[in-house]
Amino acid sequence: MADGDRANGGDILVVPVDCANLALLQRLTTDLHATLARTATVASWELSPQFAREAARGQYNSSMILAELFKRRTNPPMRILGVTDVDLFAPVLTYVFGEAQMHGPAAVVSTFRLRPELYGLDPDPEILSRRLLVESVHELGHTAGLTHCHTPGCAMIGSTYAEEIDLKGPRLCERCGEVFGAIWFEQRRDHP
Amino acid sequence: MDHKDYSILIVDDEPIVRDSLGKWFSEEGYLVETACDGGAALDRLAQRNYDLIFLDIKMPGMSGLELQRKIRTINTDATVVIITAFASVDTAVEALKDGAHDYITKPIDPDYLSHLVEKLVRQRALVAENVELKERLVGMTGRGSILGESPAIQKLRDMIATVAPNDTTVMIRGESGTGKELIARAIHAGSPRRYRPIVPINCGGLSETLLESELFGHERGAFTGAQFRRKGHLEMADGGTVFFDEIGNVSAKIQMDLLRVIESREFFRVGGNTPVKSDFRIISATNRDLEAAVASGSFREDLYYRLNVFSISVPPLRERDEDVVLLAQHFLSKYAASMNREFTGFAPEALEALRQHRWPGNVRELENAIERAVVVGTPPTVSAANLPISAPREEGPVDNMSLESVEVAHIRRVLEKCEGNVMRAARTLGIDRVTLYNKIKKFNLPR
Numbered sequence: 001m002a003d004g005d006r007a008n009g010g011d012i013l014v015v016p017v018d019c020a021n022l023a024l025l026q027r028l029t030t031d032l033h034a035t036l037a038r039t040a041t042v043a044s045w046e047l048s049p050q051f052a053r054e055a056a057r058g059q060y061n062s063s064m065i066l067a068e069l070f071k072r073r074t075n076p077p078m079r080i081l082g083v084t085d086v087d088l089f090a091p092v093l094t095y096v097f098g099e100a101q102m103h104g105p106a107a108v109v110s111t112f113r114l115r116p117e118l119y120g121l122d123p124d125p126e127i128l129s130r131r132l133l134v135e136s137v138h139e140l141g142h143t144a145g146l147t148h149c150h151t152p153g154c155a156m157i158g159s160t161y162a163e164e165i166d167l168k169g170p171r172l173c174e175r176c177g178e179v180f181g182a183i184w185f186e187q188r189r190d191h192p
Numbered sequence: 193m194d195h196k197d198y199s200i201l202i203v204d205d206e207p208i209v210r211d212s213l214g215k216w217f218s219e220e221g222y223l224v225e226t227a228c229d230g231g232a233a234l235d236r237l238a239q240r241n242y243d244l245i246f247l248d249i250k251m252p253g254m255s256g257l258e259l260q261r262k263i264r265t266i267n268t269d270a271t272v273v274i275i276t277a278f279a280s281v282d283t284a285v286e287a288l289k290d291g292a293h294d295y296i297t298k299p300i301d302p303d304y305l306s307h308l309v310e311k312l313v314r315q316r317a318l319v320a321e322n323v324e325l326k327e328r329l330v331g332m333t334g335r336g337s338i339l340g341e342s343p344a345i346q347k348l349r350d351m352i353a354t355v356a357p358n359d360t361t362v363m364i365r366g367e368s369g370t371g372k373e374l375i376a377r378a379i380h381a382g383s384p385r386r387y388r389p390i391v392p393i394n395c396g397g398l399s400e401t402l403l404e405s406e407l408f409g410h411e412r413g414a415f416t417g418a419q420f421r422r423k424g425h426l427e428m429a430d431g432g433t434v435f436f437d438e439i440g441n442v443s444a445k446i447q448m449d450l451l452r453v454i455e456s457r458e459f460f461r462v463g464g465n466t467p468v469k470s471d472f473r474i475i476s477a478t479n480r481d482l483e484a485a486v487a488s489g490s491f492r493e494d495l496y497y498r499l500n501v502f503s504i505s506v507p508p509l510r511e512r513d514e515d516v517v518l519l520a521q522h523f524l525s526k527y528a529a530s531m532n533r534e535f536t537g538f539a540p541e542a543l544e545a546l547r548q549h550r551w552p553g554n555v556r557e558l559e560n561a562i563e564r565a566v567v568v569g570t571p572p573t574v575s576a577a578n579l580p581i582s583a584p585r586e587e588g589p590v591d592n593m594s595l596e597s598v599e600v601a602h603i604r605r606v607l608e609k610c611e612g613n614v615m616r617a618a619r620t621l622g623i624d625r626v627t628l629y630n631k632i633k634k635f636n637l638p639r
Contacts, residue, residue: 063211091208091299092208092209092213092298092300093302093305094301094302095302096302099215102218102219147218147219147220147221148220160305
């Protein structure tokens with residue numbers, strides 16, 4: 001980790017993991033701050049996901065990327081969120097939108113299946129940006145120990161296809177929001 | 193539906209599969225445990241039951257199929273889903289034949305997995321709800337619905353408990369209004385047929401041709417107006433119970449038809465020429481003296497013996513005085529709740545009137561009387577004036593009445609006749625006015 005990241009502080013460090021669109025990441029940090037009231041910054045360094053590539057599947061192992069992000073974290077209370085353009089998979093599943101360490105600091109989200117053009121539609125930066133925010137909040141929710149929620153609109157509702165993401169919002173429902181805030185507070189307290 | 197209420201066991205020898213699936217289900221909020229082989233899975237199953245078990249078919253040592261068979265004997269209601277690779281679909285099919293619910297191939301489509309598990313959880317919730325509703329149904333229609341503490345009713349409940357589980361044909365005897373259909377329903381509710389229908393047929397209320405059509409059904413065009421084929425009550429009772437009410441009133445032709453059906457459980461729809469089979473238990477009821485009907489030739493003796501295999505006599509209400517108040521209180525609660533009227537009980541003179549009445553219409557009359565009282569009365573208590581009881585006590589046998597009861601009933605009747613005029617009533621009774629006032633006060637009688 002570059003010294004600058006530590007100096008900037010912040011609650012969430014957004015790390016480009018083979019992510020070409022830095023403007024998208026900058027916007028994500030602004031949106032995360034507006035949604036979760038937590039400061040987010042884009043890391044001054046990048047992580048290449050090649051070590052996690054599985055040639056036979058042409059995809060990248062999300063669990064391996066998570067482990068690498070975890071290793072590179074130096075500021076304990078900080079969440080580290082990898083954002084990548086590559087297609088992610090978990091070993092037993094055909095694909096994942098993202099993965100997070102339950103009660104841990106690391107999460108990763110892929111934009112690959114969030115892009116409308118993957119489904120034969122025109123590119124739409126607004127839709128992509130919104131889906132990325134929703135999935136980022138979702139995975140960060142898991143890092144606070146939140147499980148999938150059934151409250152309509154809550155970001156913690158489980159999604160297995162892109163249109164499902166559009167049915168929920170980036171915000172947490174009241175119950176999930178309370179848990180998220182409490183966990184975050186405890187971790188800040190334990191690692192001042 | 194709270195996912196925390198559902199437990200999942202993942203059995204797979206590959207740690208990466210266990211971790212990956214385990215994490216997926218944990219994120220969904222399920223309680224997840226894992227086992228690396230058949231032995232570890234059996235150890236887990238010895239500790240607790242699981243709702244869903246994901247089972248890898250190829251494992252070292254005990255195979256998935258072998259483990260599945262063992263699970264069937266340990267955790268009988270668990271839903272098993274087989275995890276397999278493409279190469280072993282044949283084995284997965286074998287597992288399905290062995291009772292597995294579904295199989296999934298690795299790698300698993302998360303969308304499919306999500307919907308599969310949601311479906312399985314919903315199914316289990318429905319099954320659990322179904323079991324609960326059936327238990328409630330039995331509670332509502334079973335022996336518990338026959339109220340009363342009198343020895344006669346306790347004996348009746350014992351008889352129902354004895355005969356209900358067997359498939360014996362039952363004949364219920366009793367006066368009109370004693371609750372013969374309720375007894376029939378209690379017998380059905382206590383039988384293994386309870387989840388199939390009980391079909392009541394009022395044999396006394398239908399003409400011969402209509403009863404024939406109702407019993408056996410009819411084919412399209414069998415008679416004018418028969419535009420569609422229609423199942424008869426005997427066919428609808430397949431797997432359940434048919435209740436012949438007022439069996440003593442059926443015609444000679446229907447008696448003959450019934451005899452044939454009882455012997456073969458096979459019949460023809462009206463206008464049909466294909467035999468229809470139906471498996472039903474028969475419970476019949478009558479308030480007639482069937483033995484006399486047999487003796488006079490109006491009821492077939494062979495049918496009588498077919499129907500009268502196990503006979504239950506329902507006592508009239510006048511022979512179980514101690515149940516009158518209990519039943520009255522039950523009906524009061526029932527109708528007060530349904531009409532949203534806040535009745536809490538009966539005035540003392542109303543209770544006395546209930547005890548004194550002979551109830552020729554039995555429980556039905558009592559229920560109707562209480563329903564009417566709830567309509568016309570003023571909460572919180574039912575007064576004697578609200579009860580439509582007018583039949584004189586001496587109409588029935590009086591051998592079990594105390595002298596005081598006779599005195600109270602007589603004074604009440606005379607007072608009613610004299611429209612509350614104490615002087616006239618005293619003259620009629622042959623006592624002086626002060627004595628009558630004292631008795632009115634003593635017995636808490638209305639004027």
